[in-house]
Amino acid sequence: MSEGDRDHSTGSGRLVTGAAWAALLLGLWLWGTEVTDVRHGLSVPATGDMAAVGRPAAAELPPAAAPLKDARPRRIDIPSLRVQAPVMPRGLDDRGGIDPPPYARSGVVGWYAAGARPGAAGAALFVGHVDTEDRPAVFHGLGAMRTGETVRVFRDDGTVAEFTVDDVQVVGRDRFDARQAYGVRQSGRAELRLITCGGTFDRASGTYTANVIVSAYLTGTGP
Template sequence: MSEKYDDTAPSAGTGRLLTGVAWAILLLGLWLWGRGVTEVPDGISGPTTGDVAAVGRPAGAELPPPAKPLDSAPPERIDIPELGIQAPVVSRGLDRQGGIDPPPFDQPGVVGWYGSGTDPGAAGTALLVGHVDTETRPAVFYKLSALHPGGTIRVVRADGTVAEFTVDDVQVLPRDHFDAQQAYGTRESGRAELRLITCGGTFDRTTHSYTANVVVSAYLTGTAA
């Protein structure tokens, strides 16, 4: 599933980008503000809705075993070969409302990383966020929901290593009854995990926001120099 690009969106400056992305990031930020990145219990349940990765998933397909977590090092770039994504990663903090401050609106090709949380490749869950579109064109995570289990995500880190992650599920979680624990919680204790998050569902012209979030879950399975 991919977002439907619509160049007839409201023309109030960056309104569509601001409200759509800010809503998704605010949910994440509020949860982090109150709970902390690593305080969600392990063993959370599987997706209850919108498991887009299940479409075409081979029955009984086995994924590779997790690799040993790496030492901490901040990310510099993310590569998703299957989607043709190569994007710089920048550290972002929290804004005054407790939400993660997303990448600047005039840089839709940049991915934001919650820099006060887990480094990609280190034990825990690292969180990366990106825009799905602007008022005129697709943005960095426009095709994110097209990923499937077994797909590869590579994060180039400041220490020169490349952390290689394997996708284990892709969910579209509706705005109503949003479950932050399900979306962002560590799936298995001791693993190095990764979440990629963007807006999803449909664009509601009344609220000027998207109706869901796309959340890609992956875990560390290898490294490269």
């Protein structure tokens, strides 16, 4: 981030703006496609919450549910993190990266509205801030998630799409692989990606050194 970015955003929190989300753009071309040769077993659960490292993965995961019809997300609940957050649609910023919610709304999760809708076939993308200068933000605990945990997305058709986490990774910016991060894990399945900043904070550039990526797939629905 440039010095000008810092001046423009004074008081808005830890300022991880367009540059910090630039890696996300590398995956845009994959969304809505059926990329199925994604490798598993590369998970490294970690963010600023290093307690996640080394926890065992869940032994058994439920079968995938059939994808739902398109509907827009209204709210996301992550019971294990005690997160209940509204969702707002987002596009790309003027640098070509995904535009996260404003820091003034650090408790809100952004959904990339040009991509898949959560619950429908494909990989839907949600992004959120990890922190601000003075407090944790909505996805601060994302790296503490573990396989088998639940994410619920409340949709505007009155249904709740329930996802089960099957992968948690921290991906360094210098190792970012769009196919690994965003490719559909299984053809025809409804999947979800939750993404925030991770690694360490580089004060010189104003960005984090990695992204945390939680992957999940649809396993149930409810009213």
